[in-house]
Amino acid sequence: MAEPRSVDESFLALPLSALADAALTRAVDLGCEHADLRVERIRTQSLRLRDARLESLSDGEDLGLAVRVVLEGTWGFAAGVVLTAAEAVRLAEQAVAVAQVSAAINTDRVELAPEPSYDGEWVSAYEVDPFAVPDAEKTALMTELSERLLAGDGVEHVQSSVVQVKEQKFYADTAGTRTRQQRVRIEPEFTALTVDRATGAFESMRTLAPPVGRGWEYLTGGHWDWRGELAEIPELLREKTKAPSVQAGRYDLVVDPTNLWLTIHESIGHATELDRALGYEAAYAGTSFATVDKLGSLQYGSPLMHVTGDRTVEHGLSTVGWDDEGVAGQQWDLVRDGVLVGYQVDRNMARLRGMDRSNGCAYADSAAHVPVQRMANVSLQPDPAGPSTEELIGGVERGIYVLGDKSWSIDMQRYNFQFTGQRFYAIENGRLAGQLRDVAYQATTTDFWGSMSVVGGPQTYQLGGALNCGKAQPGQVAAVSHGCPVALFENTTILNTAQESGR
Incomplete structure (x- = not known):
């Protein structure tokens, strides 16, 4: 059984409460009936291989904050990337200004259904943070699995990839809610291609494994039989190339x-x-x-x-x-x-x-x-x-x-x-x-x-x-x-x- 996880300390170390206090206090001072602040950090990584050779490995990170307000029944919104109290105040003021401008064309008064306030932390159900696994280790596993498929009889080419995402969010609003969350998701995929040299016709077949809210254990922990499925694809692909066309x-x-x-x-x-x-x-x-x-x-x-x-x-x-x-x-x-x-x-x-x-x-x-x-x-x-x-x-x-x-x-x-x-x-x-x-x-x-x-x-x-x-x-x-x-x-x-x- 995996140990219970918590939101990464590096995210919790950001000035989350200070940002919330600054933005929400300013929004209330300006007369907003509701205001909320989000701080988000989203990390992504994509590995792509062609014929068991690494084609690309890219990392990305998106970090920022957003303030949303309701002023006299009209939405206002502003976002930025500087995580300071002064910037949070500025964004609250900008969101109010947006609401004031938008009020003239707002035909539906914004009213939010009630919700209890919360103060808590939630982390999705995963065992191994994919961003804690060395790139070389991930690439080696993807290469090995791709080679297995490429070695199949009749398989001409193999494309494979794995996309990984870690999403962290802090939310606070004027009703008193303050929540911290972390979600991890992953999508591995393998596609085999066969070509009929005589006719030039080709067929492809992809793994059936879905993307899931798991970590790197999805590829290593027995949650999906990757090797078993990859071993079956070459024969299934050959059958497909010889299969009759359906009668409508x-x-x-x-x-x-x-x-x-x-x-x-x-x-x-x-x-x-x-x-x-x-x-x-x-x-x-x-x-x-x-x-x-x-x-x-x-x-x-x-x-x-x-x-x-x-x-x-x-x-x-x-x-x-x-x-x-x-x-x-x-x-x-x-x-x-x-x-x-x-x-x-x-x-x-x-x-x-x-x-x-x-x-x-x-x-x-x-x-x-x-x-x-x-x-x-x-x-x-x-x-x-x-x-x-x-x-x-x-x-x-x-x-x-x-x-x-x-x-x-x-x-x-x-x-x-x-x-x-x-x-x-x-x-x-x-x-x-x-x-x-x-x-x-x-x-x-x-x-x-x-x-x-x-x-x-x-x-x-x-x-x-x-x-x-x-x-x-x-x-x-x-x-x-x-x-x-x-x-x-x-x-x-x-x-x-x-x-x-x-x-």
């Missing part, structure tokens, strides 16, 4: 968690962000079909569908102790028994909807950016008595089984979509009957989730996710996980992507 039509579709997480992200995660449903977020990737007049009545999917928002799940990429408005992490229902019952909200959106409390979905990806409403870990819950993957496939006479995510497309209302994957298998009489190529599945959101007829058991449940979910203008990125079991979707439209593209 309708099939029962068995979707593995390694693929379904992305469908959840796009068709449920974004669609249940309240700012999209209200039309506030319209310029970047659209609004949502799941509008507020449908809350409690929209049949989102089959009665088997239970989807939660969650800021607390262990190793989740969107898991926090408190969000960037000082709201404690929590779990709640978004879809229950197939019906839309909730949204993801921040404190202002919660007040707009008459809610008693925010569910903690405010986040900024650096001190330079204002917090916006961002996605929780949105997850489809398993059936407590549900089948294993093998049992579920065993009940399908004619279908397709998909693993791994690849490309996707969805309209701006999060309603009409198309997804591909890493691998597709024909299912015949309850058995896998070889791989297929050129497969994509297409549906509308409600038709797709309405066709879900079997949900796998807890033994099939897995967290997937991404480090780079985009939103807002100026653009911000956020990391988010989506848990789900394997699931069966009946009579799904399958497209042949080669025919669609005219190949």
Whole structure:
């Protein structure tokens, strides 16, 4: 068992309390009804290899502070990089000036839903800080794993990478909250490429391992069987190159968690962000079909569908102790028994909807950016008595089984979509009957989730996710996980992507 971790002393040694006292006192003196201060330090590292040779190793650090105020019902915001009390005062004054200028065009009075005050520290669940591991050691492991894959029969090239992030935040507000947090996340990835020398055609296949809220132990501690998966990829890739092109039509579709997480992200995660449903977020990737007049009545999917928002799940990429408005992490229902019952909200959106409390979905990806409403870990819950993957496939006479995510497309209302994957298998009489190529599945959101007829058991449940979910203008990125079991979707439209593209 790993020792409990604490926020790095080097971050706690910054003048956090002095900055908060200076900024918040000045904001109150200037008449603000609310003010908060964030100090953030975000460290990133990316290692990239090509054919088992180090191609790049880059480090970055973003350190700064931000002051946000509400003055007479209008937001004001300012950010800087000088960590002094004088600068904190200046930023508070600048944020007030922004609010005064913005008041003339503000049509919605800002009021924040109440939240208890907190004074605490929270650190995400990881064992080995990746930034404490020597670069040479990390590069050696990535090289060794890449060489294993490159040595596989038929593998021409291998691209591999590992992205590591450590995020530290201090938050304080005029209600008395002061919190200190540290999150670590990591994303290793290996891709093999094979080339048909006779035709020039090529195929690729990527590892299915998701990014996670863990440390370097993800690559060394048995949390994922890296060597086992890398050993299988060459043969799987050879099978894929020889696989027949799919015949377009309708099939029962068995979707593995390694693929379904992305469908959840796009068709449920974004669609249940309240700012999209209200039309506030319209310029970047659209609004949502799941509008507020449908809350409690929209049949989102089959009665088997239970989807939660969650800021607390262990190793989740969107898991926090408190969000960037000082709201404690929590779990709640978004879809229950197939019906839309909730949204993801921040404190202002919660007040707009008459809610008693925010569910903690405010986040900024650096001190330079204002917090916006961002996605929780949105997850489809398993059936407590549900089948294993093998049992579920065993009940399908004619279908397709998909693993791994690849490309996707969805309209701006999060309603009409198309997804591909890493691998597709024909299912015949309850058995896998070889791989297929050129497969994509297409549906509308409600038709797709309405066709879900079997949900796998807890033994099939897995967290997937991404480090780079985009939103807002100026653009911000956020990391988010989506848990789900394997699931069966009946009579799904399958497209042949080669025919669609005219190949």
